Amino acid sequence: MIEKVRKLLNGEYENRLMPFFWQHGEDEATLREYMKVIRESGCRAVCVESRPHPDFCGEKWWADMDVILDEARRRGMKVWILDDSHFPTGYANGALKNAPDELHRQSICTSRVPLCGDDERTEIDVHSMFPPAFCPNQLEQYILSAMLADAPRFADDRILALTAVCRESKEQIFLTVPEPGEKLVWEKRDGDWTLFITGLSRNFGPHREYINMLDEKSCRLLIDAVYEPHWEHYREDFGRTIAGFFSDEPELGNGHIFDNEGRLGGEQDLPFSSAMTEELSARLGADWANLMYLLWDNESDAQETARVRYAYMDAVTKLVREAFSRQLGGWCREHGVQYIGHIIEDCNAHARTGVSLGHYFRGLDGQDMAGIDDIGGQVLPQGEDAPLTGTMGLPRDGEFYHYMLGSLAASAAAIEPGKHGNAMCEIFGNYGWAEGVQLEKYLADHFMVCAVSIILCPTHLIRRRFRILTVRRIFMRTDIIPSIAISAR
Template sequence: MKKDYIFPFFWQHGEEEETLRDYMRVIKESNVDAVCVESRPHPDFCGEKWWHDMDIILDEAKKRQMKVWILDDSHFPTGFANGAMEKKPIGLHRQSVYCYRRDAAAGDRVCFDAAEEPELPLSGFEQMMQQFGAYQKPERLYYDEVILDARAVRIKEDGAPGEVLELSLSADGKKVEFTPEEGNWRVYVTYLTRNAGGHRQYINMLDRESCRILIDEVYEKHFEHYGVDFGSTIMGFFSDEPELGNGGMYPADNILGTDQDLPWSRELEQRLSESLGEQYAEKLYLLWENGANPHETAKVRYAYMDAVTKLVRECFSEQIGSWCREHGVLYIGHLIEDNNQHARTGSSLGHYFRGLAGQDMAGIDNIGNQVLPQGEDLQVVTFLSSRDGEFYHFVLGKLGVSSGAIDPKKHGRTMCEIFGNYGWEEGVRLEKYLADHFMVRGVNRFVPHAFSPKEYPDPDCPPHFYAGGHNPQYRHFGWLMRYMNRVCTLLDGGKTSTRVAILYHAEAEWTGKCMLMQKPARVLAEMQIDYHFLPADVFCEPEKYHANLDNGLKVNGYEYRVLLIPYAQYIGKSFAQALEKLPEDQCGVIFVGGYPEGYYDSDDTLSERIATLPMVEQKDLKETLGKMGVFSLADAAICPADKDIRILHYLGAEDVFYIVNEGKDAYEGELLLSDDRKRYEYDPWRDCCYPAEMVEKEGILKMPLSLSSGETCFLMAGTAKEEMLKEKCRTLRDGEPGIELLDFTGEWTRSIAAAAKYPDFTGHTTKKEFRNVGEELPDFSGVIRYENSVKLDEVSRNVYLEIDDAWEGVEVFVNGASQGILVQKPFLYSLGTALHEGTNEIRIEVATTLERERCQDPVPGQPPKKFEDCKPTGIVGEVKLYRR
């Protein structure tokens, strides 16, 4: 099994050589064979100290047979170009277009001077920072503002727009005045500025020459130093959340029509001239005005965003990707997807698939309490936005997997940055849930966030997986990495069995009213039907996706039986024409929530064929899909139904069904499979196999399915190797016949050790029962040891130990020998081979998170956390030893 599916961030602050070498050892010993070197905190990126530190890291990587990825800038997000923009010509710097709007009645004088820029709106993030005195308005750096267009529109009594007047500009093109003699008017002044956005001295993502600066300042310099290692030790570069950068810092809900500046470039000007005509500037006010003709507004907004996102694809993503492949390395990373931002400007790139078009893997990230157990409907309002739980649970993972599946250059590879900034309270229990959440959706590469060699406690986005030896769960994290590597091995090199596609909603959101794609996605997920999101480019630029629509909807080796189109007020004409060619018997097309009103790129009326395609309301989608038959859209089903079970069928080197219970409650039922192939269960955590209890009836296989909350099941086709077969541990059920409970010899002895002092245990006490240790030791984080013994007159292989619950990582020792680590329920151990006649020593060690130790660390803008709000620690419930 190769182990370079995982390449955690290794943060650089300019540490000493000994620390860097020790951390490379630590990372390797956590079952990880690659790192992604993150330069963000380093004081001398691409300077002598940087090359010195990289020499050390690469030397250790070669010694330890590890791979290295490099984050591609000195500051977050990617695009700073290591500060090079400060000395570049002004024409290469970021530029925005903004529309100044003012209502005026008769006699009101409107005067606008671009050289005296009005206050642009602050984002929610900036407003929050302002409240704490941490926001300072950026200095004005540029003086090349120019007005593109100025006009006044009469507002009729019913509020509709009427007569339009073009307004004259001053000789320098920076000023305009207007005083209406009668009536009510709205003045629009559209102008260009470089004094907008949160990152003004960053490259312009819409300008090829500007984007090339990042390559020259970072990529080329690394090639000069380490070209001989490219493609061997050095795997490639990672772009972290590149952005268009308009609007305030991290804007939320910044769809077109809201008050924000928008990206601009000289290339964009040329594209708009081609699509909207030479007088395009007179139409730009429709990017902000919501009360004008909706169809004309849709056409202008589509033309603008289509040009913006294609320029991002060409100038930034594909230019860097091409450079990397020409130099023998890969290009990876992700943009900001959060809360539907993937289809917007500002902190993202306007279109997920185009923004990552040049990369060799699809990429997403999940940090900071985005995906949460049973968090589909959890609404959390922050200074950034209101959390859209449906997006994180039903879009995020599948968005990345969709790109990895349909883009030929990605070869089915999807990377997820994961675990970061959940706080010290995140431990392996939550991390296991998060890993399964994304892997069961098809993600097969991970960048855990992060290993920080800074002195503990580093307050930067915890948890940190080693934390200078202070993290009690470091060894448990290593077991999790081994598990994830094994699962990723199963999910690589093949493809998923996916038969339903959902149209990506970017163009729909740009141009009018729409349904977000998570709405139909949720219905599919809760029916255990796998799906991909397809951008309209699949239909309009089929060559980019190896797509063929002549005999159904076939994209890069996938064949879809159903295409769902979430409600869109407008659709593209070329997309509609492609739909008309799809044979109904090969791929059914269903509009969800309503028919479109027209095209966003044409004045033609919708064809009759579009109006005859089926349409269902969202609430009826489940019933409509159900009528297609249990196995028409998936290869597996469960009985009884349960909305929280997720199933992935992956066809790779192994034919595997991957099943996860994401619900809070245990599931008891049956798994139904559409074929009659012989199968066995595989346990990637323990790396062993179990016989599968399967019954064939009328060509359908049935198997009992029992899953605790968070538990997984892997069903493999074929016959398991004899040496890997074991009897599966099963939870003890009340009143189960044939069970003999075994008694421990006395009270449990409990002791504790901080992680940095393990295994030096102190504080020995005796306990008759188990309870939350946090109630007794509220600020303790570390390892809690429980010791007892059991006397056996005879040895049996069928002896099991079961722990009701524990927080968090559990390791059981019998007579001094470890029986392995478990990090989630059910905590079940088969002890038969480790026991002997006479007295047997039983030791249970539970590793906590660092939450309680760090509980009352100050967090800006938040009250101190209370110990009683922390998770429990230690064993909670009973420990049962029994012979079955």
Template sequence: MSNYIFPFLWMRGEEEEILRREIGKINECGIQAVCVEARPHDDFCGPGWWHDMDIVLDEAKKRGMKVWILDDKHFPTGYAGGLIEKKYPERKKRYLACSVADVFGSQRPVTLNVRRMLKPAIGFWEIGNPVDYAERANNRLMAVVALRFGEGNCFAEDTIDLTDCCREGMASFTLPEGQWRVHVLYFTRTDGGNDTYINMIDAVSAHTQIEGVYEAHYEHYPEEFGKTIAGFFSDEPQFGNISDQCFDTKLGKPKMPLPWSDELEAMLTDRYGEDLRRVLPFLFAQSVEKAKEPQIRYDYMDGISRLYAKNFSRPVGAWCRAHGVEYIGHVVEDNGVHSRLGLGAAHWFRAMEGQDMAGIDVIGGQYLFGAPAQEHMAMTPCDGEFFHYTLGKLGASGGHLDPKKKGRTMCELFGAYGWSFGVRDMKRLLDHLLSQGINHLVPHAFSMAEYPDHDCPPHFYAGGHNPEFPYFAHLMRYANRMCDQLNGGTHVSSVAVLYDGELDWTCSAMPMQKVCRVLSEHQIEYDIVCLDMLRNLPGYEGFVDGGKLTINGVTFGALLVPGAEYVPGSLIAFAREHPEFPVWFVGNAPAAVLQDGDCQGANRRETDPAFAASLPVVSLEELALKIEEEGMKKIFLSEPFPLLNVYHYRKEGEVFFFMNESPDLTFDGRVSLPAGKELVIYDGFRDCCERLETGSGLVHLILEPGESCLIRECSTVSGLPKHIFPRQKLEACTGQIDLSEGWEVTCMKADGEEVLRYHEDGKLRPVSERLPAFSGVIRYEKTFLLEEEMPHACFTAQEVYEVLHVRVNDTCAGRKLTPPYQIDISGLLREGKNTITAEVATTPARDQMNYPAAPFDFTYEALEPTGMCGKIGIFSYDVN
């Protein structure tokens, strides 16, 4: 079996013994690769780093492991190992910035000190903030343009170019009647984001990343490239044009400097000619007519996203492949910023162009089990609809549809959720991602810092202080097997959803997560398709035939376009070129069509009501029924269950992965699946299959809250045992033994050191009531008598916090990482005396009370109890 997991190993200059130990612990989890990350390493790409890398590579080779390298000294990618700061200051980011002056009352001569306006205006509260005056002295004027006020803060698009009125830093002019705002546009390399980072849209500057990190590693380890060294990982490369960590970084923020380069200027000049200066202010200002404003905003975002791919993503990927390794990673996707500036890269699919796998991350509390439609508080406010219904599908779609990705999508996961985020919650997050189509994992993270490391926990081994580490290893073996089941095949989809990046550039379009949610809640499979794929179908092994669209082997019955006021002309051209293929606008039809790279002729604003009426429109409320009526839906439930996720895959037969995302409700119903062979359910923990009974083409499926299962076709089920769901065993109960009282309890630290031993006469209570600051392993032991054998039986515990390992008469019965805490102990009980040992491992969360608190808090959260409590017992069941 291949390896699908390569966790971060944070390196800060640790001793050799610690480095080798940590790699060994990673390998103990059944993991055959690691991704080293300087977090930060003070001597990155210096003698100290090479010393540590020598050790890592040596230990990896001994264990047959691969090594990935996170491609910078510190997060995020783009620092280029410090070369911009130390060697190439002339390659710093370049911005187009804007200052304004209002001229109320016109038709008289005025003079404006333009020289003084080549810097941001500030509020009194900003006096004293650091300023790079030396760099500001290099700021250069681009244009001076007057905009006539309309209502509020909107302006007429008939602008006046005053640039030629400038003499020696002063502009003298007389404006026509009206109220005006004069926009001074200038170029700068400061007063934006981090000025020690590369300019993603400048080829020379972007190449600095290759020189500073990639070439440096190749110089030291050429013989390991393509052997032990598997590739490089870019972590959240971004435009970084502002220092704020925010998501509302669409064009139109008046004080936001915009990424710029000579190549971008040439592209826009080629498009607009002498009119460029007259329209550029609408990158910052709102217009009344909404004709030139959406067009220049589209053209600007289209240009920078293409240059990001051309000058950064594709060259890095090409360099890696030329040197025998692969290039992976992800950008910031959160809350719509995947198509914006600031933390974003303007267009998720274009940002992924150079990579060998599609990539996303789900960290910092972004996905929250049981809260799919809520905005919840994590490191930042999180849009539940986006993270639950869209992010995983977005990543998986990149893997499915881009032939270069070979069906692979990587997700960085688990990091920065906090110490309370244990293996139970990791399992739920993992299964959620599997149900979206993710099949490669980068767990975040193994830290070798002194425990407790406050840097974005949880940490899986934590120097031996994490009581759940053995269970994490158990989870990783499961994860690798499940990823193997969902790799090497083809996604089976019903419809395509148009990526909303281009729609978001110019207006407040319907977020694609609104459409994705409806599809998910009705078990309608989909991929997210970007407009570039429709423009260049041959490049994605795509075609339209028989009223269906196929891209890289995935076939769609319709294209769903989230409602937007403006759409690119190439989308309409695609719809008109393929009238037999349904293109549906969800919510509303566009009011205007923008010129883009594949459209000829001048920009036109479409106002003819007949045009909008001619485009098919489906409401969100009617969408699922419309898809079903058109015969595109493939999977049906006997009763509606919106929180049942399904992923349909084809690999030597049909494969279906289900997850119950409800925190409260059990799915107990019949499912109609498009399968023609016998079906089995695959157990990823035990690596075995059990046959499923089907009747009238229906499968009876029972999934408790948070449970998942993988069902696949099998040519023969002869000899396989019948699968019995936990609830079916309970319903077939023939006898019960209540074991809720009278346990011997031993509390131990993660290293086995005993903390407390006691006998609980009555019902078990949470250990946290006795030891509120305890984290560790709690061993429960009980001896009881059986009058006769129980050939088929289960151990069950009502409440466990949070993972459980049961032994019966010194024989391992199994582990349970998530509810229901029911473990089959058939064949282990005997007549007479029996001993049950139940070990419960806690998260390290309560142990943090024993250490100085972190100087910061990303979130505040309630602590769960610890231990096993509630009703505990054994029940026998009839297998017939």
């Protein structure tokens, strides 16, 4: 113990802090000065933030990376690379623009037609009712048109199943889907029925030029567009100066923008891919498509609804694990580097589709560290109970942030052998300039106690020429992890 304390006081400790180094295409002198200041502050690594750069994976990018890596080699620093040109990870640096339609995101969705009264011959043009209209929320009303201005339009929408459900008896009738241009003809029975028109569409949501997290070939586009070019340019640095790649908040991308409450049973499209057909058939049988309406219907048999929703989420999250997380992580380890990052966890979003990946542990399974994110006032002193709203007036679950967020990372680090006990937290961002040293120390201490051992912080802390001071230490297993505070020089 005394020897460890001596080493810490002499600056002989493993690096536990790496700032995001935002890139805007600065000149060489500026890049070298920033690397110098970052190293003098005590940081021995940076995560190169690629998204503001005007020429990611272009000539200017490689020129800037040459400078950053040269400084890192001279100063004994490690470099991590954020792995995309747009937020969130999954844009694949625009690779989807020229990719085949089948590699783009796909949704399963449903339209409903109420059919009430006496038995009668019913004729319905079901093809005109699918896909259902996308109803923008308040935020999307202002930004969706701009986001979709250049979005592709896909022509492979199709109906999978027509399921008629009697509200009184809960009886299901599986109807034959008519050919395009023809109408459904059905001799409806007495009672109140609902016809569910369930099918597939690629024309939903704001991120139509993002990879499909359920499709291995689609996810491979990110590797080919970002990871492979870095290997071609800097293979000698992989595993030496280049430590690895960082994915920021990859998402399934269905539903509404920034909607953390996208639960099954709500009015939203849901993620799908060709691989889901086999997965759902194995879990639910040959008539799986006719049962998909239960992903939205909240009035049918609760046990059957739970069975179908469980099968769907199990299939989705296992495909995410294989197609995205393990594929990227496997590529990194084959090339001598590590793969890290985090998903959106806000208010348990990590267990849902939409802005996250549906399953915290499966979503990060292929990564070499457990990862979480604490930004925008999520964790606050005595913030377990209040305020009830956070950023942009959205609901804030103080108990989740205070008690569960750090435990997610600690749990993944402990139970997954490939993570070797390492947990990472992106921290301090979006708290505003009112965030001071005392709050930063509180946040660092809070997550260190939760067993988070590596911290990523915004570059503006370094820009203001802050330096790292070791203020106290805690004992965890056989390691001493320094708690840190940031103070102005």
